[in-house]
Amino acid sequence: YEDALKKVARLKESLPVTPTNPYLLDGYRTIYYEIFLKLSKHPSTLIVPIGDGALLTMVWQALRELGGSSRVIGVKGCSSTPILKDISVDKPLLQDVVNEVIRDSNGLIITVCESEVLSSIKLLAELEGMLIEPTGASSLAALIKLHSMGELSRDDEVVVLLTGSSLSDTSILRLIADKHVKYFDEIKIGYTKLKILEILTLQGPLHPYAIWKILRNSYGVKVGLRTLYQHMEELERLGFVRVSSFKSIGGRIRKIYEVTTKGLMILK
Structure with a gap:
């Protein structure tokens, strides 16, 4: 200067x-x-x-x-x-x-x-x-x-x-x-993940198997159970869902997921 x-x-x-x-x-x-x-x-x-x-x-x-x-x-x-x-x-x-x-x-x-x-x-x-x-x-x-x-x-x-x-x-x-x-790459999560967030918002904390059944029966979204688990892992990594608790179902310990504030913002 x-x-x-x-x-x-x-x-x-x-x-x-x-x-x-x-x-x-x-x-x-x-x-x-x-x-x-x-x-x-x-x-x-x-x-x-x-x-x-x-x-x-x-x-x-x-x-x-x-x-x-x-x-x-x-x-x-x-x-x-x-x-x-x-x-x-x-x-x-x-x-x-x-x-x-x-x-x-x-x-x-x-x-x-x-x-x-x-x-x-x-x-x-x-x-x-x-x-x-x-x-x-x-x-x-x-x-x-x-x-x-x-x-x-x-x-x-x-x-x-x-x-x-x-x-x-x-x-x-x-x-x-x-x-x-970079920001929009993170939030461009696709139809199936949006429906998972919607289910958790409307029905409260659930384990992945329950989410998988609701997707098939109520939304007509037919994905494999293994694929559903991959969706949950990706949503958790992005901060849109989190594990709220663990529950024993049928002799197995299952993760119970809930939607986060960040996940709710995506739905808006």
Whole structure:
């Protein structure tokens, strides 16, 4: 970051995209004008990523110009990984101003880690259809973390700035996709296993032989008993069923299975 800043500073006849560019700063300031225009009031809390500090500084300036006193929370990365590099600057160019904003707004700086940001990117894609780059998604990760810490109440009106461009980094997209595919591979369990879960849900804990009989007589699912045991082992490995007890039936000790909370979620 520091090396890049020095290089663009040598370009005398240009206006680099840094905090020294007045047009960039004014552009940042209009972000809060749009927020205020949309809400017709000031939010109680603003969550803003910290890179060089310019965005947070100008949003705060616009907030003050419009007579607001919202709490400002800055977001930084917990480590300088490729995903978090833009918000993991040790000393942002506008560090002193950032500190002043945090102090005057009674705010704080919160750090988020890679796994939290990746989860937020995935959440935004699933729920909002938005592919947001890590810098922007870090604000949502911060919101979730702040809520879990008890830093936000139900009455707070929070604006989260999802900054930057759309997500186009193929390595990050691949990472998210791999986790997504792995998850759905686990829950794509097939008709017979779904019926086993349904039987255990409706009729309570049962041993495999009883499940096998119900499958044949009530659902028309004809599988071998050995195959049924394989299904039970796979469901147990996936965490969808578990052994609740052991029972002696016909002189043999049989495992009694019950459906787990995770298994119930699959049925929903």
